[in-house]
Amino acid sequence: xxxxxxxxxxxxxxxxxxxxxxxxxxxxxxxxxxxxxxxxxxxxxxxxxxxxxxxxxxxxxxxxxxxxxxxxxxxxxxxxxxxxxxxxxxxxxxxxxxxxxxxxxxxxxxxxxxxxxxxxxxxxxxxxxxxxxxxxxxxxxxxxxxxxxxxxxxxxxxxxxxxxxxxxxxxxxxxxxxxxxxxxxxxxxxxxxxxxxxxxxxxxxxx
Numbered sequence: 001x002x003x004x005x006x007x008x009x010x011x012x013x014x015x016x017x018x019x020x021x022x023x024x025x026x027x028x029x030x031x032x033x034x035x036x037x038x039x040x041x042x043x044x045x046x047x048x049x050x051x052x053x054x055x056x057x058x059x060x061x062x063x064x065x066x067x068x069x070x071x072x073x074x075x076x077x078x079x080x081x082x083x084x085x086x087x088x089x090x091x092x093x094x095x096x097x098x099x100x101x102x103x104x105x106x107x108x109x110x111x112x113x114x115x116x117x118x119x120x121x122x123x124x125x126x127x128x129x130x131x132x133x134x135x136x137x138x139x140x141x142x143x144x145x146x147x148x149x150x151x152x153x154x155x156x157x158x159x160x161x162x163x164x165x166x167x168x169x170x171x172x173x174x175x176x177x178x179x180x181x182x183x184x185x186x187x188x189x190x191x192x193x194x195x196x197x198x199x200x201x202x203x204x205x206x207x
Contacts, residue, residue, distance in 0.1 A: 001045075004041060004044045004045050007037060007040060007041045007044065008038065008041040008045075010037050011034050011035070011036075011037035011038030011039075011040075011041050011054070012034070012038065013034070014030055014031070014033050014034025014037060014038075015031060015034035015035065015038065016034075017030055017034070018030035018031035018034055019031075022148040022149060023148055023149055023150075023151055023152065024068075024149060025065070025068060025152050028061050028064055028065050028068070029061075029065065031057070031061050032058050032061035032062060032065065035054040035055070035057040035058040035061060036054070036055075036058045038050065038054040039051050039052075039053075039054035039055040039057075039058060042054060073121055073122050073154070074120075074121070074122050074123070075119070075120065075121055075154075075155065075158040075162070076119075076120040076123075077117045077118075077119060077120075077129070077159065077163045078117060078118045078119075078120055079115065079116070079117050080116035080117065080118060083111040083112060083116060087125075088111075088116065088128075091118075091125065091128060092128075095145070095147060098145075098147075098148065099143070099145050101181070101183075102145065102179075102181050102183065102184045103142075103143050103145065103181075103184075104180075104181075106142070106143050109130060109142055109143065111130070113132070114130050114131065114132050114142060115130070115131050115132070115133065116128065116129070116130050117129040117130075117131075119146070119155050119158070119159060121150060121154075121155060124150075126146060126147050126149075126150040126155055127144070127145055127146040127147065127150070127155050127159075128143060128145045129141070129143065129144055129145075129159060130142045130143035130144075133167075133170075133172070137171060137172050137173040137174065138172065138173070138174050138175070138176055139167055139172050139174075139175045139176070139207075140175075140176050140177065141175060141176070141177035142177075144156065144159070144177070153187070153190055153191060156187065156190075156191040157191055157192075160175065160191050160192060160193075160205060160207075161191075161192070164207040165207075167207060168207045172207060173206065173207060174204055174205065174206050174207060175193075175204070175205045175207055176202060176203065176204045176205075177193070177202075177203050178201055178202050178203070179201060179203065180201050185201075185203070188203045189203075191205075192205050193205045
């Protein structure tokens, strides 16, 4: 019975953990495993209402996860022509604490000399891209931020795959960025960047 109890505690822990997730996709994933585990626990101890209810929750999670990943979304990269625009200022202020986690020095950026783009996802502004077009054939990314609810790699893959054609047509051949934050480094590797052989905090991607 002690093993059954451990399964029950694990299921409860996963369900509780899922409710702390800001990202709805992560919430659904963790909740699915929690409900499935708790459903198995209910079956093992003969608590059939627990088995049925949590099995039903797991099926609902699967339904919405499949729907999320099969729904075609519309992405756009929209330039911010006025660097003093009130919405840009409000966006940076509203998400400032979260941005600092991944880009600790972002407040030192001089936007006057840089290009800013909002990443739209079904017309919602879900991210902000700040780049510098350097002399030669490189672009440097100073900020590539996605808001918590939409942090699932889709926006990043869109920006650094589909939208890079625009810069390729202007003669640029690679994108570089620097990061000392482990979470952000994993994100960069997942969307196709590679580490610089001489400095593992510098990442590069050909376009």
